Amino acid sequence: MSHTEPIYRTTPARTAKMMAIMCGVCIAGGILFFAFWDYWISMPPGNQMTGPAAPPAVATGKTIPVTLRFVESSDFRTLAFNALPGQEGHNPDIQANVGDKVTFDVTNGGISFHSFGVTPATEGFGSILAGTEIGSASNPLKPNESGKSEFIPTSEGTFYYICTVPGHRELGMEGKIIVGPKAAAPTAAAPTGVKHDFNLDFVESSDFRTLAFNALPNEQGHNPDVTVKSGDSVTIKSTNNGVSFHSFGIVTNPDDPSSVVWNSAIGSATKPLKPHESGQVTFTAGAPGTYYYICTVPGHAALGMKGSFIVE
Template identity: 65%
Template sequence: MSYDNSQVYRTTPARTGKMMIIMLGICIVGGAIFFSMWDYWISEPAPVVAMMAGGDDHGAAAVHTGATIMSTLSFIESSDFRTLAFNALPGEPDNNPTINMAVGDKVVFDVVNDGKSFHSFGVTLDDEGFGGIIPGSEVATASNPLKPGESGSSEFIAGEDGIYYYICTVPGHREQGMVGKIIVGDASVEEEVMEAVPEPEVMEEVAPEPEVMEEVTAPEPVAYDGPISLPDGSGVPGCEATNECYIPYHVTVSAGEEIIWSNDDTAAHTVTSGSPGAPDGLFDSSLFMAGGTFSVTLDESGDYPYFCMVHPWMTGIVTVN
């Protein structure tokens, strides 16, 4: 007589069910941790990814072997919010100060938002745009910027000669003037060579015709009929000239009626009650990204002006009847 000595392992449906519940719980907890750190995962590519893409740390891994330079920078804005700068407006002393340093030196940036809009900070080699921010040089981000009065600090060590730029990383703010140079080592700013220009002919002065300016009047209020749009391009000054930063600019609603705003622009915006520089605290969307919406219900009759904290030229009005 022969026997089969191989072992057979069995389990019960109850034990199988418990194991499935444990595995499901692990997946849920792991997923919650992963997505709660989503901003961290997308904040910068992993080093191996950067290498595969042909990227360069541009000093992110540089060693501090030289001097430490302290730089205090303040975000400021002109009264009409069209011109942005660090420390002083164009034409004034200390406007966007240039920083000179050697390879191995470290700059410690202390930045403070002395403006009325939202701002964030970083250093880049790119001579335009708001990308290519060097890890470690950031203070806040475009999606989580410094609010008025807030501050932060960061460091930058350059591993090679070159011209770097410190900028506001909120889209559009660099183009409005928030950019300064960091000159490392022997790098120099190329000066434009101007060709000799012949002396202009002396023309008889003719008194110019007086320019007739067309007065832009605020559009008549319209009954609310669906989401108020934050249109494409509203993150750049100009839409205020035609009152089209929020479309419609002025709506009327009944008390208790829900009002919805839709961000149809590529930049992040806010819908904040009050006037630029003077929010009144009645409602505030906080920063919401492209494709996002915000809604509020107002129960008291009256006029409710509002604006965008990031782009204060954007204004609108809701009238509650």
């Protein structure tokens, strides 16, 4: 049986209505996207989606430097740090308190490949704490290569520094970090009357993959350490010399932009300095300790906008 009249699945009027709706949705989406353009360009590539922030580690101001060296027995059946079993200095225990900063300077003194990290796990090579890694199993330290990392414990207990190459911990590359309770917090001194002025300007690499203050890595003036005394008056002046948006603050935890202290903020993530804008803030340095100055736009400190602010 055949039809002599065409069969319409819809009508021209309905088609036109549907097209009008689709165009309206596209226009509305475009308006929303460009309305938030400043936000999109303020975020570095790969950092638009972030997980929950790590719990803040409140620094005590005490730094514990630790030098470690991967060593191996001649038959490679025994691995260790600094010295083989039975020798002085073998896998030294590290004593620290909550809030202390343990800094690691690690060198591969063996002929194999090794990598480093701190973990609360009593066995295996997982659960490595962020910021403590030096290399990885897939990108280890080659013989004679070295690296640095740090660990600020936020809780009491026993942690372990290990080689994170599978099997190396079991062969002996494991040491303990024994963390006690936090010591009494230092208190801020009365105002000293001493005044300091610092310029900390935002700079960016051309591909926006490296951010910094004053100068890029390996250039003179890169992320300078700032040292003052408790009770000193500090004025920070910042100019945005980049093409993105930035904001400033002194924080207790460089991974937590919300941990700003002493009303030291210049702008904020929601109200940052635009390109070529400047700002300044004056505050009194608080309790002695190691703090950090960072860009408080999420992700920017991780790309290099971070320096040490030390209060003595």
